[in-house]
Amino acid sequence: MATDYTEAASSDGPDAAAPSDGPDALPKNKNISNHPLRAWLDVREDFLYEDLRREGRMGYESHLCPLCAGPSAIYRCRECEGGELLCQSCMVSSHKRNGLHMIEYWTGQSFEFSSLKSLGLFFQLGHPFGCKCDYPKSPTDNDFIVIHTNGIHEVSVKFCGCFGCHEPHIQLLQYGWFPATTHKPQTAASLAVLKQFQIHSFESKCSAMEFYQALSRLTDNIGIRPIRDRYRAFLVMIREYRHIKSLKRAGRGSDQWGIEGTKLGECAVLCPACPQPGRNLPVDWKTRPPNEQ
Known part of the structure; x- marks a missing residue:
């Protein structure tokens, strides 16, 4: 990575600032958005923490459903954004149009797999x-x-x-x-x-x-x-x-004879580079001299 930063600094011309001390240091007076990986290294602990946090209740300590205020809010959808914990009835009603989402339930220590089928969705x-x-x-x-x-x-x-x-x-x-x-x-x-x-x-x-x-x-x-x-x-x-x-x-879907009326070769894709009379060959190509044919 040090080589990339040095090259990036030197390519800006003679007025570019020299790199700071250290092999991974950013060039002085450079926009940090030009080096997203270097900036990310300073906050990667946050990414690790949030990834681990998603394996738990993500701060939803209450067992009350945020939609109906009922108890037993232990179900979470792996596909939906937000990660809210809902009760069984609210989870089913909110997934009537998303019935192929993956569902988990909280056992008290970790999340285990469930399914919308087991919750009553059909x-x-x-x-x-x-x-x-x-x-x-x-x-x-x-x-x-x-x-x-x-x-x-x-x-x-x-x-x-x-x-x-x-x-x-x-x-x-x-x-x-x-x-x-x-x-x-x-x-x-x-x-x-x-x-x-x-x-x-x-x-x-x-x-x-x-x-x-x-x-x-x-x-x-x-x-x-x-x-x-x-x-x-x-x-x-x-x-x-x-x-x-x-x-x-x-x-074939718009043809009056349908699929059964499909003739041999009608589904083939014509090659634009191959000689096709009437397409990319002159009309008199057969009567041309052999050297032109």
Whole structure:
């Protein structure tokens, strides 16, 4: 770091001040914002303290819920900003639109993992938000897994069973979850995590296994809590998602014949550098002399 500071000072011209004593000292009369790491070293104790503080109650010594003033404010969301401790009912009501957040509860000495499913939150599909379904249907054994950008979640899902309702896989797609199967689905991936993996696989060349293992680590980085294995289902959903995106970009969704009318090569992406008659070749290219062809 000393070399960087010396070079930074010398590059300002002959009027630049000489470095202070010490290998890591900032040049005199220099703006400290130009050297954020050097400034951070003086306050890194604060960062360490606050990181440790987040493992506790973060100053919320009262067990009263700040929203309803009720007792047993022992639940905290790992995803929401602020880190407030809420009671069970307030935690559920405040996460009706954020049902894939990670929840912890205070045991008296430390925070342990909980879930919104165990607190009573469920996803009612097939109806607008807030509407009640008269004939809800749950998956077999109330078992449903959702793969999201922050981990692998066990959630409680209720499909709509009203007259004229859509099939379960359509209800999932309308909610923003990509089902792993169309027959009695019990696993889905959010559209956000599928898009995120597609970008990661293109930019960082991340494999599906590495990406899925990272999601497992985000769910439980210690390895003491069993995590449901849905890797093979994730591979299926990735393949289907990319196929649908390919058809969409080829305009098959707007074609009157649909997917079944797709001809061979219509989803291919034309190479702009390859010779294409009518695009980047002159009309009379066939009649030109051989040396010009």
